[in-house]
Amino acid sequence: MISDHKDRISSIKLSKVKLPLLKSISDAKVIQGKQAPLVDVDILLSQINTSEGRSGLGFSYALRIGGEAQFAHAKEIAPLLIGEDPSRISEIWDKLVWASASIGRSGLSVQSIAAFDIALWDLKARKARVSLAKLIGSPWDSVPCYNTSGGYLQAPVEEIIEKAHQSRSRGIAGVKIKIGQDDVQKDYQRVAAVRKSLGDEVPIMVDVNQQWKRKEALNNCLLFSDLGLTWIEEPLDAHDFGGHAQLSARVNTPIATGEMLSSAREHFDLMNQRGADIVQPDAPRVGGITPFLKVASEAERLELGLAPHFVMEIHIHLAASSRVEPWIEHFEWLEPLFNERLQIKDGRIVVPTQPGLGLTISDRVSEWTQAETTFSS
Ligand SMILES: [Mg+2]
Known part of the structure; x- marks a missing residue:
C-alpha cells in the first residue's frame, strides 16, 4: 500500500527489566503447589523512535517464566519494523504475526509483538497531542x-x-x-x-x-x-x-x-x-x-x-x-x-490527559535492567 506519510521508524531500543516486588505473593495456584510464589515481574520495554523525532513507549510482561523468551523473540522481529510508517499499526501487527507464523498467533509470540504495538499506539497519540x-x-x-x-x-x-x-x-x-x-x-x-x-x-x-x-x-x-x-x-x-x-x-x-x-x-x-x-x-x-x-x-x-x-x-x-x-x-x-x-x-x-499513555520511564529502571539492545536504520 502507498503511504503519504514521510515519517519512518528509525530506531528501536529494547530492554529486559526484572522488576522486584516488595513482598512475595501467592494465589491459589501457588497454595495448590502448581506455581512458585511471585517475587518479581519480567518487563519487555520497547522504545520506538522515528525519522521526524517522535517516540513511543510500550511494554509487555511475563510472570515467573517467559521473560527471556519474550525478549529473544522481540529481538528477532524488531529489525522488521525499521523503515516502516509508524501510523500503519494494524499492518505492522499483521506483518509481525506473519513473520512469526511458525510459532503461532497467540501466547508468547504475540506478547512480544504487544510491546511494539503498544509503543506505536503511544506514538500515534503523542503525535496527535491527545491521550490514548x-x-x-x-x-x-x-x-x-x-x-x-x-x-x-x-x-x-x-x-x-x-x-x-x-x-x-x-x-x-x-x-x-x-x-x-x-x-x-x-x-x-x-x-x-x-x-x-x-x-x-x-x-x-x-x-x-x-x-x-x-x-x-x-x-x-x-x-x-x-x-x-x-x-x-x-x-x-x-x-x-x-x-x-x-x-x-x-x-x-x-x-x-x-x-x-x-x-x-x-x-x-x-x-x-x-x-x-x-x-x-x-x-x-x-x-x-x-x-x-x-x-x-x-x-x-x-x-x-x-x-x-x-x-x-x-x-x-x-x-x-x-x-x-x-x-x-x-x-x-x-x-x-x-x-x-x-x-x-x-x-x-x-483517565490521564497527557499525550499518549502519559508515561515516562523512571531513572530507577536502570537498576533492574538485565539486557538492552538498539536496532537502527
Ligand atoms: Mg485474576
Missing part, C-alpha cells in the same frame, strides 16, 4: 477501580482487612480477595470477615484462579451468594468456556474471566459461548492494543462487562472506551517503572 483514551474515542474521564494486591492468599485475614481499609481511605472503591483453597469454608469465612468489616456497600470480588472443578463449582458459587459479590473470577480452568457458561447461566453473581487468554480469537470463543458476564482481557497478553480493542468491541456488542486484567497504566485508557461502565484493577506493582502516578479519587482512577 481520547485517540480511541473513550467516553469516560474516570473509571471505577478496585484493589487486588492486598487480597492474596498468603496474607492472614486481619492483614487483608487492614489493607482493604487502607485502599478505601486512598479512594479505591472495591477490593478483590483471592480464594481457591481446598476447604471452601475457609475461603468463605475470610471473605465473610472482610464483608463484615467493610459493610454491605463496598464492592468485593473474589478470584478462584481456576482452582474449582465443574462438579463443585456450582455449589461453591452459590455458597458465596449471600455476600453480595460484584463478581466471581476464574472459578474454572481458563479454557473451559462451556463450564463458565453453565455457571453464568445458573448463578446470580456475575462470572468474570479472560485474563489467561492470549489472543483475541480465544476471547471471541469465550464470548460466543457466553462464558463470561464480565470479560477480563489483558492488552500485553493478547498481543497489544490492536487486538484488545477488537475484544472490547465484541464485549460491547454482546453487552458484557469489561474489567481488564492488571497493567492499570495501559488499561485505564482502554477500559475507558467501554460504553458499559468498566472496572479497572489497581495494582501498585508497576509504579516504580514510571515517573507518573495515576490519580485516584472518589472510588475511581482518573
